Amino acid sequence: MRFVFKTDYNQDIKLLKHGGYWWSYGVLLAVMIAAPYLVGSYLQSQMVFVFIYAIVGVALIILTGFTGQASLGHAAFLAIGAYTAGFMQSKGIPFIVYFPAAAIITGAVGAMVGFPALRLSGIYLVIATIAFAFIVEEILARWESVTHGNEGMRVRTIDLLGQPIPRDGDAFYFLCLLVLVGSILLALNLLRSPTGRAFIAIRDSETAGKSMGIDLAGYKVKSFAISAALTGMAGVLFAHKMSFISPEMFTLLLSIEFIMVIIIGGAFGVHGAVLGAIFIVMVDPFLTALKDDVPVLGASLASSLGMSPEGAGKLRETMSSIGSAAGLKGAIYGLIIMMFILFEPYGLYGRWLKVKLFFQLFPLYKKATFKRQKTYVKSERNR
Amino acid sequence: MSFFTVDGISLQFGGLKAVDSVSFSVEKGEIFTIIGPNGAGKTSIFNLISRLYDPTSGKLFFEGRDITEIPAHQIAKLGIARTFQNIELFENATMLANLLVGRHCHATTQLWQEILFLPSVRRAEKEHRRKVEEVIEFLDLQPYREKLIAGLPYGVRKVVEVARALCSEPKLILLDEPSSGLNVEETDDMSFWIRDIRTELGVTVLMVEHDMSLVNRVSDRVLALNYGKVLASGTPAEVQAHPDVIAAYLGT
Numbered sequence: 001m002r003f004v005f006k007t008d009y010n011q012d013i014k015l016l017k018h019g020g021y022w023w024s025y026g027v028l029l030a031v032m033i034a035a036p037y038l039v040g041s042y043l044q045s046q047m048v049f050v051f052i053y054a055i056v057g058v059a060l061i062i063l064t065g066f067t068g069q070a071s072l073g074h075a076a077f078l079a080i081g082a083y084t085a086g087f088m089q090s091k092g093i094p095f096i097v098y099f100p101a102a103a104i105i106t107g108a109v110g111a112m113v114g115f116p117a118l119r120l121s122g123i124y125l126v127i128a129t130i131a132f133a134f135i136v137e138e139i140l141a142r143w144e145s146v147t148h149g150n151e152g153m154r155v156r157t158i159d160l161l162g163q164p165i166p167r168d169g170d171a172f173y174f175l176c177l178l179v180l181v182g183s184i185l186l187a188l189n190l191l192r193s194p195t196g197r198a199f200i201a202i203r204d205s206e207t208a209g210k211s212m213g214i215d216l217a218g219y220k221v222k223s224f225a226i227s228a229a230l231t232g233m234a235g236v237l238f239a240h241k242m243s244f245i246s247p248e249m250f251t252l253l254l255s256i257e258f259i260m261v262i263i264i265g266g267a268f269g270v271h272g273a274v275l276g277a278i279f280i281v282m283v284d285p286f287l288t289a290l291k292d293d294v295p296v297l298g299a300s301l302a303s304s305l306g307m308s309p310e311g312a313g314k315l316r317e318t319m320s321s322i323g324s325a326a327g328l329k330g331a332i333y334g335l336i337i338m339m340f341i342l343f344e345p346y347g348l349y350g351r352w353l354k355v356k357l358f359f360q361l362f363p364l365y366k367k368a369t370f371k372r373q374k375t376y377v378k379s380e381r382n383r
Numbered sequence: 384m385s386f387f388t389v390d391g392i393s394l395q396f397g398g399l400k401a402v403d404s405v406s407f408s409v410e411k412g413e414i415f416t417i418i419g420p421n422g423a424g425k426t427s428i429f430n431l432i433s434r435l436y437d438p439t440s441g442k443l444f445f446e447g448r449d450i451t452e453i454p455a456h457q458i459a460k461l462g463i464a465r466t467f468q469n470i471e472l473f474e475n476a477t478m479l480a481n482l483l484v485g486r487h488c489h490a491t492t493q494l495w496q497e498i499l500f501l502p503s504v505r506r507a508e509k510e511h512r513r514k515v516e517e518v519i520e521f522l523d524l525q526p527y528r529e530k531l532i533a534g535l536p537y538g539v540r541k542v543v544e545v546a547r548a549l550c551s552e553p554k555l556i557l558l559d560e561p562s563s564g565l566n567v568e569e570t571d572d573m574s575f576w577i578r579d580i581r582t583e584l585g586v587t588v589l590m591v592e593h594d595m596s597l598v599n600r601v602s603d604r605v606l607a608l609n610y611g612k613v614l615a616s617g618t619p620a621e622v623q624a625h626p627d628v629i630a631a632y633l634g635t
Contacts, residue, residue, distance in 0.1 A: 009512040012479070013505060186498050193497035193504055194483075194490035194511075197476075201484045204473035211433050211471075212551065213459035213488030222494065268475070 057273025068203030081235020110228020152246030266347025392441030485550030
C-alpha cells in the first residue's frame with residue numbers, strides 16, 4: 001500500500017497525486033497515440049466514436065454527476081453543434097472559426113435550457129429536457145432553409161487551414177483525441193476550483209450551498225452552459241465523422257445512450273465517461289455479432305444434443321426472429337441500466353476502484369468495505 | 384446601534400404565525416442563546432436571518448446595515464455563517480471539499496481562469512487551503528481530511544458543520560442546536576469550542592439550544608420564545624426563573 005506523505009498544499013491540488021500515475025497515464029497516452037498504426041481501420045473508427053461519446057460523457061458528468069441536474073436532452077445539444085458545423089461550413093466559414101462558434105452557440109442554448117432548471121428538479125427536469133430535445137428535433141425537420149429538413153445535410157471533409165482532414169484518416173483520430181483530452185483537463189480543472197465545488201454543493205444540499213454564498217441560479221446556468229458547449233464540440237466532430245446528418249439521428253434513444261455512458265461508467269468521476277463510452281460503443285458490434293451467431297450456435301448445439309434437423313432448424317428460426325425483433329436493442333439497454341443501478345451504482349469506475357483497493361490491501365481487504373453506510377435524515381423543510 | 388438587531392420581525396405561513404413580531408439585539412462578542420419548546424419558532428428565526436425565508440414584516444440590521452432585502456447567497460459574504468439542526472453537509476464529498484465550500488464567499492477567480500487553472504487560481508486555492516487548515520487545527524479535525532462525509536459518525540459531522548461555517552471567516556455565527564444528538568462528552572467539547580469561537584476567534588455567537596446545562600455554561604444572554612412570541616430575555620438565571628418560561632415548559 002502506498003502512503004502519500006503530504007508536505008505541501010500543492011499536493012492536494014495537483015491532478016496526478018503521485019509518481020505512479022505519471023507512469024500509468026503516460027503509458028495510456030502513448031498507446032492512444034500509437035493506436036492508429038497498430039489497429040485496423042474498423043477499430044480505429046470505433047475508437048473515434050468512443051472519443052466523441054466520451055466528450056459527451058464528460059459534459060454529462062459535469063451536469064448530472066457533479067451538479068445533480070439530470071438531462072435527457074443531450075442529443076439535441078449534439079444536434080445543434082452538428083448543424084452549426086454543417087450550416088457554417090456550407091457558407092464557407094473555416095473550421096477554425098465554426099468549431100468554437102458551435103461550442104458558443106450550443107453553450108448559449110444550454111444556458112437558456114438551464115433557466116427552467118432553476119425551478120425544476122428530479123423527474124420534472126428530465127421531462128423538461130426531453131421536451132426540449134423534441135422541440136429541437138422538430139425545428140431541425142421544419143427549418144428547411146438552414147437544415148434541409150428531413151432530407152438531411154451533407155457535411156464535407158474538415159478543411160483545417162488548407163489541410164484536409166478526411167473522416168477515416170489518422171489526423172481525424174488525433175483531432176478527436178485532442179478534443180477529448182482537452183475537455184477532460186477542462187473538467188478536472190473546473191472540479192478542483194470554486195466553481196466545481198459549488199456544483200457539488202448544489203448536488204448535495206442546495207440550502208447549505210445557498211447559506212455558504214453559492215448563487216444557485218448562476219451556477220446551475222453555468223453548469224448547463226458548460227455541459228452544452230462541450231456537447232456542441234462533440235457534435236461538430238460527430239457531424240464530420242458521419243459526413244451526413246439528419247434529424248432522425250438525434251433522437252431520444254441517443255440521449256438515453258449518453259445517460260447510459262455515465263450510469264455504466266460511473267457518474268462520480270471523469271474516468272467514468274471514458275469507460276462508459278467504451279462500453280456503449282463496443283456493445284453495439286457485440287450485440288450485432290451475437291444476433292448473427294447465437295441462432296447458428298444454438299441450433300448446432302441442439303442438434304449435437306440429439307435434436308432432429310427440422311427441430312434444430314425451427315429453433316434457429318425462432319432465435320433469429322427474436323434476435324431481429326424491433327426494440328430488442330432498447331430492451332437490452334434497459335436491462336443493462338437496471339443491472340448497473342441495482343448491483344454497481346458507482347459504475348465501471350467504481351468497480352475498478354474496488355478491484356484496485358482489493359489488490360492494494362491484499363490480504364487485508366474486508367468484505368464490508370464498501371457497504372452502504374447509514375445515512376442520516378436530512379431536513380426537507382428548507383427545500 | 385447594536386452589532387446585530389432583529390426589529391419586530393414576523394413570519395406567517397398562511398394562518399399560522401410562526402414568528403410574531405420578535406425583537407432582540409446581539410452585541411459584538413456575545414454568546415446569545417434562543418430557547419423555547421418545540422415549534423416555538425427558533426429555527427424559523429434562523430432561516431429568516433439567513434434569508435431562506437422572507438419576513439412578513441419587520442427588519443434585520445447587521446452592523447448598522449439593513450439586510451432584510453439581501454438575497455440568501457450574499458449573506459455569507461457579509462459575515463454571517465450558520466449550521467443546521469439536521470446537518471446539511473455535502474454527503475458525497477470529502478471533508479476538505481466541504482470546508483472549501485465554506486470559503487466560497489471569498490472566491491475571486493473567474494470561470495475562464497478556473498478552466499485553464501491559471502497561476503492566480505492556484506495561488507487562491509492554496510490560500511483557501513491554508514485558511515481551511517487553520518480551522519481544521521482549531522477544531523481537531525485532522526484525522527478526517529480525505530474522508531467522505533457519508534462515512535463519518537454523527538458527532539464528527541456536527542463539528543464539521545461548525546468548521547464549514549467558520550471557514551467563511553464570519554463575524555456572526557448561527558448555531559442551530561449544536562449539541563443535539565451528541566453524547567455528554569461531545570457536548571462538553573462543543574461547549575469549549577463555542578467559548579473558543581468567541582474568545583479566540585472573536586466571532587459573535589447566536590445559537591438555538593435545548594440542552595439547558597450547555598446554555599447555562601456558555602451563554603451571556605438568553606431569549607425565551609413560545610408560539611413565536613418573546614417570553615423573556617436576560618441572563619440564563621433570570622430567564623429560567625421567569626414564571627412565563629416555567630409555565631411554557633411545564634404547562635400551567
